[in-house]
Amino acid sequence: MQWETVIGLEVHVQLATRSKIFSGASTAFGAEPNTQACAVDLGLPGVLPVLNEQAVAMAVQFGLGIHAEIPDVSVFDRKNYFYPDLPKGYQTSQMYEPIVGPGEVEILFDDGESKRIRVHHAHLEEDAGKSLHEDFHGMTGIDLNRAGTPLLEIVSEPDMRSAKEAAAYLKAIHSIVTYLGISDGNMAEGSMRCDVNVSVRPKGQEAFGTRAEIKNVNSFRFVERAIAFEVERQVELLEDGGKVVQETRLYDPDADETRSMRTKEEANDYRYFPCPDLLPVVLDQAYIDHLRDNLPELPAAKRERFQGELGLSAYDAGVLSASRAMAEYFERVHEVCGDAKLAANWVQGELSGALNREGLAIAASPVSADQLGQLIGRVMDDTINGKAAKQVFQALWHGEGGDESNSADAVIEAKGLKQVTDSGAIEAMIDQVIRDSPAQVAQYRDAEPDKRGKMIGYFVGQVMKASRGTANPQQVNGLLKEKLDALC
Amino acid sequence: MHDQTLTGLAAALAAGEFSSRELTEHLLARIERHDGALNSFITVTGEQALAAADATDALRARGEAGPLTGLPLALKDIFCTQGVKTSCGSRMLDNFTAPYDASVVERLAAAGTLSLGKTNMDEFAMGSSNENSHYGPVKNPWDLTAVPGGSSGGSAAAVAAGLVPAALGTDTGGSIRQPAAFCGITGLKPTYGRVSRYGMVAYASSLDQAGPMARTAEDCAHLLGAIAGHDPRDSTSVARGVPDYTAGLDAPLSGLKIGLPKEYFGDGLSAEVETAVREAIRVYESLGATVREVSLPHTHYAIPAYYVIAPAEASSNLSRYDGVRFGHRCENPSDLTDLYKRSRGEGFGEEVKRRILIGTHTLSEGFFDAYYKQAQKVRRLIRQDFLAAFDEVDVLMGPASPTPAFDLGANKDPVSMYLQDIYTIAVNLAGIPGISVPAGFAGGRPVGLQILGTHFAEAQLLNVAHQFQQATDWHLRRPGFIEETA
């Protein structure tokens, strides 16, 4: 039987506020345990929550970024359950009236194809603390620094049909939140976490199969692998005449498998009800308009502009707009050198190659966008040739030329890479090479005219060598041909 | 000294008749001597009180005293007080020393008052008789066999017995007004949101409100002025200016339109209480007020709605008492569930558990719409009843409680105990202010007249109550307890 996979994602994004969603405690990562858990975060008796305006603004920005409805009113509810990392015994969340309504995200594939994934809603909630299971005499230690960090939970419709689509969706969300600057998107530190709902159904069947929810899937790669494993498991189960159980499973990256989380003794009953300590959040149109007017250009718009205005290919436009850092780097290079295609080639070629080799993010590139732009400019104005340009790039990569924006010029100067375009000087070098190569000249002369084109390469090489690579190759070619043909 | 009003004591301190230290020492001595019989205090902070009294005397010597400087008060043990045990009347918090002051505690200190200690209360403010305290019941100073009312019973009894001139209470369904009525003092529940709830241990967040309990409306006006106002730490506190509540106290009442809700004079109201209340209303007529009957048709549904909403909120608010970060923790928990169940099972008393169970049940799957949502709809209807009545009249009047203080141990059944709050509970659901003033006696026990106003009408309520107290002397009566032991 042919099976179809149905996937929905719940992505939790930690918002990059300075303070927590309901308290004035810092959200900085990595502090000593419980030093950033204030009375409100600890749920001490009598304390009360007050909502962080930045968390609201960021959630709305996200909503605008996915063309979602932003309801006038949203309400916080309490989700009640006991767990040691949940200090109040309830999580303040939004069950019935979330801050962001239905929207959609466009995902892109390598072949340039795209697909729209619907977002059901996104809501604000508070993060829980962390349980540390190292041995404290058989006890678990609780660190509540993370408790109260603002989370935006983005809930998709079950619109994805493959692990690839799910990964592309997750990347699109990552790209939007980092473009907006509302999250650092750092999956390794847990700033972005993902629960995956997976089910399979016979191809052509409309009704959904029973789904499993996979928790703890915290990298793009793991999303693909967890889904791949889970789909295989479910299909195998069904083909063997079994049934998929609706349950929560955990992805174990080391074993590369999903495992059933021990079935709880009773079904959860979270007893959601409106949080009486918080009032309805009412957003007026002027506020929403103000945020919309100040939204940065988002990946989809950038991609279109790169294609339409700058004339890049769909593939190049997609790669260069995938992250805000990449796009900003490219745009600066383009601004400095003035040629979009050259800028795109250099960023995706020489630069990305070097970054990949050393495993660096573009933000950590040793060559700045200004330096690369200037370097490309020097190729464009014939100051250096392509070969020299690669040397200059290497030098800049290793910090030569200093970190000033004119360091490309400094390297060119120091290494004497300036291209020789003085035809008198080039002719003198050519004459010398011809004098030094009587045998090759003789061969050239004796060859059939249509074979001579290939043989000229030897002479070009010799002249370039004599110029230490600085002679303009086109000039060398033209002048050599003239002089050799004159000898025939 | 101990027989004076707060206003009188303020004048005496200002005139130099005695110092705050002398006053504080006198009251501490009285507490020492009499509170064994009353059990109105859980914690007495004598040393801190004396140090604070000295500091205020020094302030006065430098000419920096304000109107409330040097006045000793007591705080219901529901208010967090930094460095002082804050038990909320529960075994759960018997070992809890608050690491911060409630906003109202800060405001009272900033106004120059000092605290003699923390008063007894029904556990987590759940009760109408003060019999639900981990620290034992409080006795009514008018009759030691009677309850003082609840849940702010300790505050009411301490003021009535002259152990302290005024105290702070909280009112979720009548917990200021009913004990004020039972103990023959004046108690004001402000409009929801008028006074900050920050640092006040939560019972039912959408109903809880702190307020003053004192001998007179004038004293309450002074205290309300000190504690009211917007608090950025409480999202439900209202950003609205605080008037001078004493400014309009003397305004004449001619033309005042009083409404008598017919539902507040029906079955279950004791004849003696009704007589006292009707007599009080005649006093108002003599002061120039007009009286008419009004209807609050949904009154009957107030107790059912309250016993859905309040326990639901409480069941969630009290989940933080889990034996992990503070409060009672059971011995040698075998696992996490055991830690939770035994810590909470041991730490909470019977009434608290009862309400947590009710709230948990009514919020649970399959019951939420029928109970919680329906109760919230009824809540809107109850509020509409009041707002419609206030379109026609200025204030509403009636009894604070259907009976005077009942005997200790008389009400064993929870439901019949709940039904006692029939006249006070709707006020919290609607969020309007209410005040109870002494209006006579029934069988030797005080009767309270309850006066209700529309949202933020505290100044008017205080004026109406003050004018009554200018025309009557019920608020000046003192329980025999004081004379016997003076």
Next chain:
Amino acid sequence: MALEHADVLKAAHLARLGLDEGEADRYLDDLGRILEMVDQLQSLDTEGVAPLAHPLDATQRLRADEATETDRRETFQRVAPAVENGLYLVPRVVE
């Protein structure tokens, strides 16, 4: 809506309240009568009435995004039943 013994046990478990058998029976009786009283609500027609969550029609005020709190771990943990290395200790949580 009649209350059953299992309802009381379920609520007690959800609320993590340890009850012994006698207590559960007593609460079943109390809770049953309280719910009977509460069930009067069902007789009221509330069609078209919006639920009221707060007595005032106020809206949420927002706080500026500033980290204003300082580290008070030592003070807060002075009232904690069991801490080690700054962590609150609970019986081992199995994941």
